[in-house]
Amino acid sequence: xxxxxxxxxxxxxxxxxxxxxxxxxxxxxxxxxxxxxxxxxxxxxxxxxxxxxxxxxxxxxxxxxxxxxxxxxxxxxxxxxxxxxxxxxxxxxxxxxxxxxxxxxxxxxxxxxxxxxxxxxxxxxxxxxxxxxxxxxxxxxxxxxxxxxxxxxxxxxxxxxxxxxxxxxxxxxxxxxxxxxxxxxxxxxxxxxxxxxxxxxxxxxxxxxxxxxxxxxxxxxxxxxxxxxxxxxxxxxxxxxxxxxxxxxxxxx
Numbered sequence: 001x002x003x004x005x006x007x008x009x010x011x012x013x014x015x016x017x018x019x020x021x022x023x024x025x026x027x028x029x030x031x032x033x034x035x036x037x038x039x040x041x042x043x044x045x046x047x048x049x050x051x052x053x054x055x056x057x058x059x060x061x062x063x064x065x066x067x068x069x070x071x072x073x074x075x076x077x078x079x080x081x082x083x084x085x086x087x088x089x090x091x092x093x094x095x096x097x098x099x100x101x102x103x104x105x106x107x108x109x110x111x112x113x114x115x116x117x118x119x120x121x122x123x124x125x126x127x128x129x130x131x132x133x134x135x136x137x138x139x140x141x142x143x144x145x146x147x148x149x150x151x152x153x154x155x156x157x158x159x160x161x162x163x164x165x166x167x168x169x170x171x172x173x174x175x176x177x178x179x180x181x182x183x184x185x186x187x188x189x190x191x192x193x194x195x196x197x198x199x200x201x202x203x204x205x206x207x208x209x210x211x212x213x214x215x216x217x218x219x220x221x222x223x224x225x226x227x228x229x230x231x232x233x234x235x236x237x238x239x240x241x242x243x244x245x246x247x248x249x250x251x252x253x
Contacts, residue, residue, distance in 0.1 A: 003248045004214050005045040005221035006235055007199060008228045010035060012051045012081070015065060017229060030229055036069045039228065042235040045250055047073060048169070048199075048223060050101065050128075051081025063095045070096020078126055078169075084108075086115045093120060101169055103128040104142035107149055107156070110163055117164030122196075127165035129153055131186055132173040138186045145173050157190045165196065169223070172202035177226065179205025182213040191218035199223050207233060207241045214247050 010017050010032045017032045036047055049069060051062055066079050079092045080101025089100045106113050106127060117125045130141045131153040138153040149156075157168055170190055172183035182203045191198040197220040200213045204224035213219050227233045239249045 002220060003250050004210075004219075004242065005199075006043075006210070006238060006249065007046045007048055007221050007223040008035070008039045008044050008235075009048040009050060009201065009223050009225045010069075011225060012049060012062065012065070015062065032065065033069055033072060035229060037072050039235065040073045040075055043239060043251070044075060044235055045221070046076040046078065048078045048101065049080070049097075051079075063091055066092060066095040066097060080126070080128055080169075084112070086112070086119060089116045089120070089124075093124065099124050099126050099167070101126040101128045102165075103130065106160065106163075107140065107142050107151060110159065113160060113163040113165050117166070122164050122166035125165045126167045126169050126199075127157070127160035128169040128171070129156060129160075129190075130171050130173055131183075133183070133186065138189070141173060153186060154189055154193055157194055161194045161196050167197045167199065168194065169199045169201060170219075171223075175203030176201075178203055179227065181205065181209045182217075182219075182222070184212060184216050187213060187219050188217035191220075197221065207238050210238060210242060211245050211247060214242070215245075 017030050017035055070077055076098045078099040078101050079097035083089055083100050083102055084105035092100050113125055130145050131138045132141055140149045140151040140153050140156045175183045180203055182200045187200045199221040200219040201223040204227055210222045213222055239251055242249050
């Protein structure tokens, strides 16, 4: 089994790390640079930075902040929010991002995934999918979870892979911030259907939730925010727990 990755997520609004529940009720969670430095020391495998209101406010990602964070960390760094052109992606990579996360812009213009993959390689392209279950169907949402699209999540994930995405960041809006566990059904559905890594996001509240997502789905990584920001779970403790559950992770000495 490939080693599973543990990824903290910095949701950024007005230069601060924030966190909400079901994409609403946003509250402050700290300074992003200090959090990033802490996560490197704790042994996080990667870091995700999402400028959560860039698309809504029709502006570009906070590149100066990306540069400052990149200067402080030595782990893979994914940046998303407001990236809508190849030039935007190039600017983020110049600022220090290893990967760019594309969500709303890819739904609006799917060929953007191919353009970035052709320029920088698929390993740099993360297709972020915000998904919500309505009835028996998981649908793709854009604009920070505000707008429903006509794309079924599974179909969009498969299409994104064909277009050049090298990874999928799958966030369950139903579970986001609830700490009731990852949405295992959609995570398994997507991770079993594509040949690229899937990061499970939304709902982590305990170490057991990570065990469940790694044993009951084919997700290659688990992403969380508030449980790490507010030190409810320490990353070294989580990795030790998973190792004891025979789930391999990278253990940092």
